[in-house]
Amino acid sequence: MPAPFPTPPFMHQALDLARAAGAAGEVPVGAVVVRAGAVIGQGENRNRRDNDPTAHAEIIAIRAAAAQLGDYRLVDCDLWVTLEPCAMCAGAIAHARIARVYYGAADPKGGGVDHGARVFAHPQCLHRPDVYGGIGEDAAAALLRGFFAARR
Amino acid sequence: MPAPFPTPPFMHQALDLARAAGAAGEVPVGAVVVRAGAVIGQGENRNRRDNDPTAHAEIIAIRAAAAQLGDYRLVDCDLWVTLEPCAMCAGAIAHARIARVYYGAADPKGGGVDHGARVFAHPQCLHRPDVYGGIGEDAAAALLRGFFAARR
Numbered sequence: 079m080p081a082p083f084p085t086p087p088f089m090h091q092a093l094d095l096a097r098a099a100g101a102a103g104e105v106p107v108g109a110v111v112v113r114a115g116a117v118i119g120q121g122e123n124r125n126r127r128d129n130d131p132t133a134h135a136e137i138i139a140i141r142a143a144a145a146q147l148g149d150y151r152l153v154d155c156d157l158w159v160t161l162e163p164c165a166m167c168a169g170a171i172a173h174a175r176i177a178r179v180y181y182g183a184a185d186p187k188g189g190g191v192d193h194g195a196r197v198f199a200h201p202q203c204l205h206r207p208d209v210y211g212g213i214g215e216d217a218a219a220a221l222l223r224g225f226f227a228a229r230r
Numbered sequence: 231m232p233a234p235f236p237t238p239p240f241m242h243q244a245l246d247l248a249r250a251a252g253a254a255g256e257v258p259v260g261a262v263v264v265r266a267g268a269v270i271g272q273g274e275n276r277n278r279r280d281n282d283p284t285a286h287a288e289i290i291a292i293r294a295a296a297a298q299l300g301d302y303r304l305v306d307c308d309l310w311v312t313l314e315p316c317a318m319c320a321g322a323i324a325h326a327r328i329a330r331v332y333y334g335a336a337d338p339k340g341g342g343v344d345h346g347a348r349v350f351a352h353p354q355c356l357h358r359p360d361v362y363g364g365i366g367e368d369a370a371a372a373l374l375r376g377f378f379a380a381r382r
Binding site: 126165173186 | 278283285293297316319339340
């Protein structure tokens with residue numbers, strides 16, 4: 079039996095952020111933006127803490143990276159996120175010109191990349207990143223399941 | 231010949247914000263969030279000024295309104311925006327639980343409500359606002375045409 083594909087380090091960092099969000103009572107999702115092998119922005123869900131409906135992990139990581147670069151376009155940057163991005167975050171990814179998106183768990187209910195609005199699939203989408211799903215998905219899905227089970 | 235339908239005051243306020251954005255070199259779009267007849271958040275495009283790919287008028291207005299209310303859900307709030315929202319902003323509108331969206335000019339190239347991703351049209355969309363397009367669209371479209379003509 080082959081060894082399982084190891085979870086890449088940037089996804090481990092996103093999973094740590096997801097765990098921190100969950101411990102703070104937020105939906106456990108985390109994200110990092112990477113450029114030239116270095117993290118230049120990170121985020122964890124903060125909707126409730128910040129009273130901000132846009133405060134998803136991806137949005138926070140993208141805003142932090144853009145501030146760091148001093149540019150509203152994140153050319154040559156990758157996003158690692160523990161959950162399939164929603165339509166809002168997929169739109170932000172396209173606006174930011176993110177090159178590659180690596181996500182953990184698929185989100186058939188709330189996702190907007192491979193489900194629902196499929197934001198990158200329309201001719202109107204100005205920029206389509208390469209998308210790789212299922213990276214570290216077992217850990218990401220277990221975090222989410224644990225969070226929602228505890229709330230029921 | 232009947233008098234043309236007058237542009238409602240909240241759209242005039244959004245158009246003023248759009249003009250300010252255009253004067254600052256940003257795509258001229260403005261938005262206000264209204265609750266109980268009062269503006270509780272406003273925004274104009276600030277992508278370039280703020281180095282922020284998410285800084286669309288709608289996102290800024292929604293974040294301001296949520297901070298004002300101290301709640302990440304904008305229950306019983308309406309959004310007035312001069313241009314059809316993109317997929318990112320439509321996603322934010324759904325997350326914020328905005329009740330009604332009034333927009334000015336349709337955006338066949340970049341819109342995500344009545345074009346492209348049609349974010350509210352999918353079964354996965356958690357909240358669908360009532361949407362009214364074409365409110366003050368002549369003024370909104372003229373602003374955008376003038377802006378892009380000057381850049382060519």
